[in-house]
Amino acid sequence: MDKFNKFIYLDNAATTKTAPEVVNAMIPFFSENYGNASSIYRLGTESKRAIMQSREIIAKSLNGDPAEIYFTAGGTESDNWALVAAAELSEAKGGHIITSKIEHHGVLHTCEYLEKRGYDVTYVDVDEKGIINLADLKKAIRKDTILISVMFANNEIGTIQPIKEIGELAKENGILFHTDAVQAYGHLAIDVKELNIDLLSASGHKLNGPKGIGFLYIRKGVKIRSFIHGGAQERSRRAGTENVPGIVGLGVAAKLAFSQLEQRAAKVQKLRDYLIEQIEKEIPYCQLNGDREKRLPNNVNFSFRFIEGESLLIMLDMKGICASSGSACTSGSLEPSHVLLAIGLPHEIAHGSLRLTLSEDNTMEEIDETVVAVKEAVGKLRQMSPLYEDFIKN
Incomplete structure (x- = not known):
């Protein structure tokens, strides 16, 4: 990063920096305590004990039971496992699944796969703020x-x-309820019992943990099938030698996140609200996407009229500012965000979107520098836009 005079990271929804405490906790399990957790000798049982400790930490963070936590390679695998296995579990009852139009592609593409297998999927609309209508x-x-x-x-x-409310509705009707909590876990308080959640997906690298590790919460009594077949790991539900360093790192990251949850959220939300206020104050013809109040503490998403989002990202990158136009999983796609289209934005405005996602490491000074950079970049791009020129003339 030394080629930049400054470096401002504002893409924490894509991934987060691995916390030093997490890295330090993981290192011994690469070079010292490297035993296979399925082995019965001491080197193996040390790995098994470390896995159990992480399982207990994660279960406690959700008000669940350690036996309900199953480690995976990340959020996408957890989503796939939850949907496919839950569908197969309930084949005798029927084949209808309900989801929303703004889900992550880990869910949407799995639903498309299930449709090809004969299942029927209803994609429920959201309102202009992205909130699902309970009546619908x-x-x-x-x-x-x-x-x-x-x-x-x-x-x-x-x-x-x-x-x-969704959990209550599902429970009243005897329907399994899965939630993709990849962006929420570690940033919001989650009680799976209070919320009537049957299945929950999460990923380590969204909360200052390592990449390549996640988990699926499966409520006791939900007897969904294995997703990866082979050995007896993860109580015979997810075969394959456990990623012990990753599991240890995820446990430490979860412990750090939930021990400071309220303080971190308050700090980041203050930065978020200031960033929103300054962009709306300094840049005309912009629109905040998503609900102003019911939103993640670190998320800011704007659409700027008369510009193209990819060009804006390149100009910000040249100033050492890391941002995105939407999901990292759709980077490189020429299509506008399916989320922005679902909340009613026309193609030309959806193409001009910018997502800035903060962390507690960011400062007010960085926010001020970012606002100046965005204002300058948007101004330059609009000067090159014939649509903007026509708009101003008229």
Whole structure:
């Protein structure tokens, strides 16, 4: 990063910096305590003990039980496992699944796969702020509905869904409820019992943990099948030698996140609100995407009229500012964000979006520098836009 006079990282929804405490905790399990957790000698049992400690930390953070936590390679695998296995579990009841139009592609593409296998999927609309309408959700429920999958908080616009009400609705109708909590876990308080969550996906690298590790919470009594077949790891539900360093790192990251949850959220939310205020004050013809109040503490998403988002990102990168136009999983796509289209933005405005996601490491000075950089870049891009020129003349 030495080629930049400054470096401002504002893409924490894509990934976060691994915390030093996490790295330090992981290192011994690469070079010293490197035993296979399935081995019965001491080197192996030390790994097994470390896995159990992480399982207990994560279970406690959700008000769950350690036996309900299953380690995976990340959020996408957890989403795939939850949807496919839940669908197969309930085949006798029917083949109808409900989700929302703004889910992460880990859910949407899995639903498309299930549709090819003969399942019927209803994609429920959201309002202009990205919030699912409970009346529409209730209306979508049928006698053969087997699963509802609605994300806890959106990865692009930060909107937090009414998870408790959705969980109650699912429970009342005897339907499994899965939530993709990849963006929410470690940033929001989550009680799986209070919220009536049956299945929950999370990923380590979204909360200052390592990449390549995540978990699926499976409520006791939900007897979904294995997703990866082979050995007896993860109580015979997820075969393959455990990623012990990753699991240890995830446990430490979760412990750090939940021990400081309220303080971190308050600090980051203050930065977020200031950033929103300054952009709206300094840059005309912009629009905040997502709900102003019911949003992740660190998420800011704007659309700027008369510009193209990719060009804006390149100009910010040249100033040492890391940002995105939406999900990192769709980077390089020429299509506008499906999330922004779902909340009613026309293509030309959806193309001009910018997502800035903060961390507690960011400062007010960095926010001020970012606002200046965005204002300058948007101004230059609009000067080159014939649409903007016509708009000003008229």
